[in-house]
Amino acid sequence: QQQVKQSPQSLIVQKGGISIINCAYENTAFDYFPWYQQFPGKGPALLIAIRPDVSEKKEGRFTISFNKSAKQFSLHIMDSQPGDSATYFCAAKYSGAGSYQLTFGKGTKLSVIP
Amino acid sequence: DTGVSQDPRHKITKRGQNVTFRCDPISEHNRLYWYRQTLGQGPEFLTYFQNEAQLEKSRLLSDRFSAERPKGSFSTLEIQRTEQGDSAMYLCASSSPDLIASEQYFGPGTRLTVT
Numbered sequence: 001q002q003q004v005k006q007s008p009q010s011l012i013v014q015k016g017g018i019s020i021i022n023c024a025y026e027n028t029a030f031d032y033f034p035w036y037q038q039f040p041g042k043g044p045a046l047l048i049a050i051r052p053d054v055s056e057k058k059e060g061r062f063t064i065s066f067n068k069s070a071k072q073f074s075l076h077i078m079d080s081q082p083g084d085s086a087t088y089f090c091a092a093k094y095s096g097a098g099s100y101q102l103t104f105g106k107g108t109k110l111s112v113i114p
Numbered sequence: 115d116t117g118v119s120q121d122p123r124h125k126i127t128k129r130g131q132n133v134t135f136r137c138d139p140i141s142e143h144n145r146l147y148w149y150r151q152t153l154g155q156g157p158e159f160l161t162y163f164q165n166e167a168q169l170e171k172s173r174l175l176s177d178r179f180s181a182e183r184p185k186g187s188f189s190t191l192e193i194q195r196t197e198q199g200d201s202a203m204y205l206c207a208s209s210s211p212d213l214i215a216s217e218q219y220f221g222p223g224t225r226l227t228v229t
Contacts, residue, residue, distance in 0.1 A: 006156075032216045043118075043205055043220035044157065089156045093216055100145065100170060100209075102218060104156030 003027050004092050006105025013112050019077040021108045023090035026071065030092040034102070035064065035075045038087045047088075048075070080112045116140055118221035120206050126227045127196055134192045135224045139208030146189050147218060148181055149205040150174065157205055157220075163189060196228045 005024045013019045025033075031052055036044035050057045050064040050073065057064045063076040077084055087109045091102040119138045127133050139146050144165050149157035160179070162170040165186040175181075178197075183189040193200055203225050207218040 034217070036220075041222075041225075043120075043207075043222045046217055046219060049217065091156070095216060100147070100162045100164075101159035101172070102147075102149075102157070104158070107154070107156050 003030075003103045004090060004105045006090050006108060008108060009106070010109045011111070013080045013110065015080065015082060015112055015114050017080050017112075019075075019080045019084065019110055019112070021075045021088055021090070021110070022072065023074065023092075023105050024070075024072045025092045027092070027094065027103075028071065029094045029096065030103075031095050032093040033064070033066065033073050034091050034093075035062075036089045036091065036104075038089065038107075044089060077110075080110075082112045082114055085110055085112050118206055118208050118219055120204075120221040120224050122224060123222060124225045124227075126229065129196055129198060129228055131196055132192065132194045133196060133226065134190055135204055135206075135226075137189045137191070137206030137221060139188070139206070140210075140219060142210060143208035143219075144186065144211045145209040146183060147207040147209075148189070148191050149207065149220075151203040151205055151223070152201075160191075193226075196226075198228050201226055201228045 034049035035047045037047045038044045061078045066073045087107045090105045121136045146163045148160040151157040163183040178194045181191045203223040205223045207220045
């Protein structure tokens, strides 16, 4: 059972454009939604995260939009740069007692072309 | 550097051999996690430690896998009688003791290849 569905699988964006990656979750108990960036051969790096009490969070060129009723959240990368080329993972977590694991989507490979 | 470190970074072993990986978390973090990542997939949770106690285990953690964190600092993950299906990146993450904070910080991973 895939609890976090991520799309698209791959994305090609021109330099300066907006990259948009979408995720949908099933478990309504999830209350923490981070995005990770992973370069080849490296571990995932925490990029930005949101909780359900806000609909949007922005950090620099990265914005998370969250729609609780639709159980969806998305990552927007503004002014995309070639250095943003990486695989991006959304994840979700339930913060209740006894559960600390992150459930990840399958990832989106982003290529930003000059 | 005070990030999560893992050793070794790469391990090639023959099927049937035992392997052990080490993870050193960020120094003030008392929570430690192991994940496994196969090619083209997101990380999958294996197990979680709070201090030295192993509090959560995934059903992915078969009886060939064992993890320890004897003094609540570094952790080891051992795989016995390795199989080709064990080939993956093994990731360690840690997080702070803050009850509200959920941020998990990952290490660089150990790439296991079973031949």
